Amino acid sequence: MCVRAIPIDEAVAMIDLRAAMDELVGKQLAERITPAQLKEIRGLMTAVGLKAEGNAGNASMGVRGNLF
Known part of the structure; x- marks a missing residue:
């Protein structure tokens, strides 16, 4: 099996695309x-050591970590 090397400009474009999709x-x-789904997600995030920010009113969450 052969894995293709990805040029840096292509990798940057993929990361930009992933960021745009994540935002959408x-x-x-x-x-x-x-509200029940938000509570469940926050519980799951806490269980794996991630921090949820925001409140049920705006459902905004910040997750630290990599895009991939």
Whole structure:
């Protein structure tokens, strides 16, 4: 099996695309999530050592970590 080397400009473009998709998904989630779902997600994040920020009113969350 052969793995292709990815040029730095292509890697940067992929990271930019992933960041844009994450932002879109986050906005859609904030519009649709129920308080019960938000509570469950916060519990799961706490269980794995991540910090949830914000409140159920705006459903904003900050997650530290890598894009990949």
